[in-house]
Each structure stands twice: as structure tokens, then as C-alpha cells.
Amino acid sequence: MALRWGVVSAGLIATDFASVLSSLPRSEHQVAYIGTQHPQHKATVLLCLAAGKAVLCEKPMGVNAAEVREMAAEARARGLFLMEGLWSRFFPAMDALWSVLAQGTVGDLRVAHAEFGFDMCGHVSRATDWAQAGGSLLDLGIYCVQFISLVFGGQKPEKISAVGRLHETGVDDTVSVLLQYPGGVHGTFTCSISMQLSNVAFVRGTKGMAQ
Numbered sequence: 001m002a003l004r005w006g007v008v009s010a011g012l013i014a015t016d017f018a019s020v021l022s023s024l025p026r027s028e029h030q031v032a033y034i035g036t037q038h039p040q041h042k043a044t045v046l047l048c049l050a051a052g053k054a055v056l057c058e059k060p061m062g063v064n065a066a067e068v069r070e071m072a073a074e075a076r077a078r079g080l081f082l083m084e085g086l087w088s089r090f091f092p093a094m095d096a097l098w099s100v101l102a103q104g105t106v107g108d109l110r111v112a113h114a115e116f117g118f119d120m121c122g123h124v125s126r127a128t129d130w131a132q133a134g135g136s137l138l139d140l141g142i143y144c145v146q147f148i149s150l151v152f153g154g155q156k157p158e159k160i161s162a163v164g165r166l167h168e169t170g171v172d173d174t175v176s177v178l179l180q181y182p183g184g185v186h187g188t189f190t191c192s193i194s195m196q197l198s199n200v201a202f203v204r205g206t207k208g209m210a211q
Helices: 012-021 038-050 065-078 092-102 136-151
Strands: 004-008 030-034 054-058 082-085 109-117 159-166 172-180 186-192 201-205
Touching (some): 004 012, 004 038, 038 065, 065 082, 092 136, 109 136, 136 186
Parallel strands (some): 004 030
């Protein structure tokens, strides 16, 4: 049976995704890709799971932790695949970083840092729309969080500190976060929907750094 993908939603990301799918080899799996606006993710994911479909949901999977837990529990109960679509996890650069960390090239890991930001306010209306779960954390900061989480092996931080600036609509405009982990190591990140940042990520250890 040929690979059959259901693409739920229409838009730039969904179009790009469908274009890439056409270049992949066929298989026998059936998967629904969810590319709707953030607040519609949970309802659409649950609908597809109820229909017995494996699901790849565009980030953020939910607008809060409770939504994600509900979707994950439903997928487990039905024995179905459910994944958040964070494409940066599959960049070749990430494979290279894991290799560097595994080989101990940077020594004992001490710090991870990431920045991701650019001006979305003038041309992406949902980015500043509270009703559409806009804001820098859910749109861009999620990439920084997943990078730091992966670097530190999925550990939960012992302490989280954050400062930021709100947009006039009430969504988070620019945010800086400190994540403190066991053993005295930490991760930091800054994300913004109103200004261009360096858009780099790096780790530092006792023997050097990798970027």
C-alpha cells in the first residue's frame, strides 16, 4: 500500500511539507500531519487519533502542558504514534553536535545557549494575536527549549527564571530564560517576535565549545 498522508490545514508550512512528501519513497504507513493554528491543534489531533491515524503535529503540539498531556495519553491508550513536528531536531548540524558531545570534545558540559528572533509583527498577524496563542515562546522559543533539553538529556530543570517584554496585544514579545539543572549546569535562551537576534545555538564545556 502506498504511503498516504493526510495534510490537515492549508498554508505556507503545510504546502512546503506536502511538497517535500512528494519526493520521499513510498511505504505502508498512514499518517496525518496537523498544520492548523495553535489553538486548533488539540481538537484536530484527538479527532485523527480517534480515527486510528498516526499523527505528526506541527509545533507547538498544544498551547499548554495540560493539552499535551491529554493528547499523549490518548495516543498511548490507542497505541498510536504521536509526534511534535520540530524539524530542527533532524538538522545535520544536530547530528554533528551529538557526535561532538558523545566524543567528549568539549569536555564536561557546563552551559548551553540559544537565540532565535526576527520581526514577525508586521507580516504574521497570528504572532501578536492572543486568541491564536501568539507570542515569542510558542512560535520561536520552543526551538530554543528543545535544543537545551536535548543537550541536557531531557532532564527537568531544577529552577526556571524568566524576564521579558509584552507586546501591546498582551502576548510575549521578547523573553530571556535561565534554566538551572542538577550539577550546577545551566541553559539560557532569548526569543523575540519583534527584532532580529543572532539566531545561533552553542554549548560550552571544560575543553571548549561547539556552535
